[in-house]
Amino acid sequence: MDDLVDRSLIIMLNWTAPEMTVTGITEFVTSRFNEAYDLYQWYLSVADDRVKDWFMMDGYTSTIVLSIVYVISVWFIGPRLMENRKPFNLKLHLIVYNIVIIYINFHIFSELLIASTNLNYSYSCQPVQYTHDPNEMRIARALWWFYFSKVIEMLDTVFFVLRKKNNQLTYLHVYHHSAIFIGSWVGMKWVAGGQAFFCAMMNSFIHILMYFYYELSAMGPKVRKYLWWKHYLTLIQLTQFYIGIIYGIQAIVIGCNFPQWMLYVCVIYGFTILILFHNFYYQTYQKPKKESMACISTGNEKNGELQNGHVYCDSLTTNYHIESKKKQ
Secondary structure: OOHHHHHHHHHHHOOOOOOOOHHHHHHHHHHHHHHHHHHHHHHHHOOOHHHOOOOOOOOOHHHHHHHHHHHHHHHHHHHHHHOOOOOOOOHHHHHHHHHHHHHHHHHHHHHHHHHHHHOOOOOOOOOOOOOOOHHHHHHHHHHHHHHHHHHHOOHHHHHHHHOOOHHHOOHHHHHHHHHHHHHHHHHHHHOOOOOHHHHHHHHHHHHHHHHHHHHHHHOOHHHHOOOOOHHHHHHHHHHHHHHHHHHHHHHHHOOOOOOHHHHHHHHHHHHHHHHHHHHHHHHHHHHHHHHHHHHHHHOOOOOOOEEOOEEEOOOOOOOOEEEOOOOO
């Protein structure tokens, strides 16, 4: 399977600079296109034969097109269409949607846990078994649902746009949803089992907790008093990324008989999402605390004045306030 990388490198290293004429450049571009097409056809020939006829697994087109449509719709078109419109009330839709996502992720988690336990899978290094063993096929099907769930979860962002929750429409959010969808297709296409099971199982468990939180939040103010654990949920998500990176690195170090290119891709992606998520954590939890302390320390009327039971820091932050006793 590592021939995927080797063959790509050999082709690129054999490239020579084109003659700087119209004919030379045309021949160079045509030759490179043909090589890329032949390489893609070879990629398909060594893909997991068990899943080639499954929905959306015959080629990359549907996955790439959906990802592009998603990014353009939620990042550019959607916010502009909603700019002069009232936000939609989607409370019932969100309640039903979150229940569906919880069920899908519970199914993925339980199937991967049960089947991997039945097969005595290693949590350190587990090669892919391209067999039709019933438990191996359970894992492959669960991983397909993991992939497909990522396109369903893109609705998270659509709901943000329709509800005009533009503060939640971040680069981290859009990048994560689009990248994980494409990455899951690649994993499903070539490694529908083996080492891939652990991160998918862990992520599905985290998503059960996450969408349970979203479900409670969607139920309205009466339930929100039970949402004190949001901070801890974020820490659990961060821990997940650290575990995934360590899991991939240790497999590389010990020389696990699992496609190394896939391990490197997962580790690199893990670092990118970890950096972005740390920034989110800082902006959400740590920065407001620092700003509130700065506000209190000013001791002047403009920044730090108690108004109706709150301390406001208008020059430091536009959204943050601290509950306080009413000024005597």
